[in-house]
Amino acid sequence: MLKQRAFNATLWSGADILLRQGLQFAITVALARLLTPADFGTVALLVLFTAIASALVDGGLSAALIQRQDVDAVDLSTAFWCSVGIGALATGVLVLLAPAIADFYDLPILVPLMRLMALNVFLGSLGAVQLALLRKRLQFRRQMLIGVVAAIVSGTLAIAMALCGFGAWSLAVQIVATTSVTTMLLWATGGWWPSRAPRRDSLRRLFGFGSYYMAANLLDVAYARLYTLVIGKIFAPRELGYYSNADTTVQLPGGFVGGVFGRVVFPMFSAATGAPAVLRRGKQFAVRGMMLINIPMMLGLAALAGPFVRTVFGERWLPAAPLLSVLCLAALLTPLHMINIHVLLAHGQSRRLFRIEIVKKALGVTLMLAGARFGLIGIAWSQVLYSVASFLLVTRFTGPLVDYGATRQLREAAPAFAIGLAMAALVVTLDRVWDAPPPLKLAALTVIGAVFFALLAWALRIAALQDMLTLFHRVEHAKQVDREKSSR
Secondary structure, eight states: OHHHHHHHHHHHHHHHHHHHHHHHHHHHHHHHHHSOHHHHHHHHHHHHHHHHHHHHHHTTHHHHHHHOSOOOHHHHHHHHHHHHHHHHHHHHHHHHHHHHHHHHHTOTTHHHHHHHHHHHHHHHHHTHHHHHHHHHTTOHHHHHHHHHHHHHHHHHHHHHHHHTTOTHHHHHHHHHHHHHHHHHHHHHHSOOOOOSOOOHHHHHHHHHHHHHHHHHHHHHHHHHTHHHHHHHHHSOHHHHHHHHHHHHHHHHHHHHHHHHHHHHHHHHHHHTTTOHHHHHHHHHHHHHHHHHHHHHHHHHHHHTHHHHHHHHTOGGGTTHHHHHHHHHHHTTTHHHHHHHHHHHHHTTOHHHHHHHHHHHHHHHHHHHHHHHTTOHHHHHHHHHHHHHHHHHHHHHHHHHHHTOOHHHHHHHHHHHHHHHHHHHHHHHHHHHHOOOOHHHHHHHHHHHHHHHHHHHHHHHTOHHHHHHHHHHHHHHHHHHHHHHHHHO
16 A cells, blocks of 8 residues: 555656756756857856755755644644744845855845845745645646646746847746745646645644754755855856856656655655564655666766766857766765655654754765865865765664665665666777767667666566556556456
């Protein structure tokens, strides 16, 4: 029952992320053809500040609403009014800080851009609770429809502005428009409205879990965008545009896998904390399934970074290709890290997560600053080291909770990793010896690599693939039984 429910939710979550991120990627490609790397780098300079403000606005309340099984109307209203109040305050602070940020980077255009993007923080706070409720109830179909509409509207507006020569403003308006449309549709279709005044005891109960999660998430968000501060200060916006483009591209497949499973894993893990054996089986299933998908995508993209950048973004973006290859390696362990974080959260150990994040980020900042001495590629390699260290650190604490530590997780992923390395070696060899136009080479080698990986995984009968096939057959059988019952 748990697997079947997770499977159904995963399908809708996958459809949601695939459609939204597919649309977003297509829009990004169109904008990359119309705008310059410097335009992307200029807007990326501000993402660190808006991301930190958004993490403060959420305050961990969304995660607390999902994690707690006894949430009532008072809790929901309290979370809403708290988020909106902090959102208004954070927006005002960003507006006031805009001149200082522009002076720091010596770019006057950042003043009006920052003030526009500050509005995005407040708009996001208005829909935070509605979005948390959709995720708690695993209602990803509705979230998919909302996300698709928002992506189409904001993307159309951004492309039109880029065609008219608005440059970096096109990207900033797209961000704000996406949040505006999403929030409006959440209110129009969510079916929930705040009906109570905020209460101190409710806020205290939610913050008991959410405050440490907020602090941990704040550290994670700040570190994830720290490269914009380092690169933006040391290098030019154009170089930041290259790195940001590579990082965003890696987040697409990585975000798909993490988002599809992650939005299902946390609610399911939270519901199973009273049954350690069930939770351990769920974690094992998630590790196998996520790595089976993530490994070939990351290694394949790393191997085809050159043809990919040339075909998708154009020749002027080619300096991003080596960065893309290295960042793909850094993203290999991301699903495992995400699963272990959700195990901690499901057990209510947000305080321990915060302490882990402090150690991780201190190490990460040290590695990034050391890597910056070797240029952009050094910063990228620092992320590979950070990824490995983070995984080993967090599994020291999650392993004893469900008797499933780093060694067992890596052993589960080893078959897919070995096949992925063979696939990457084949693709790289063919790329070097085959002289063909980049679009043809990219399409052909992608198909060859995918078929090679799938056939070898099937021939070796690796456990992860067997899990997926067995679950699919069980779900299909359950659906057939339901259809037969309904026809009687």
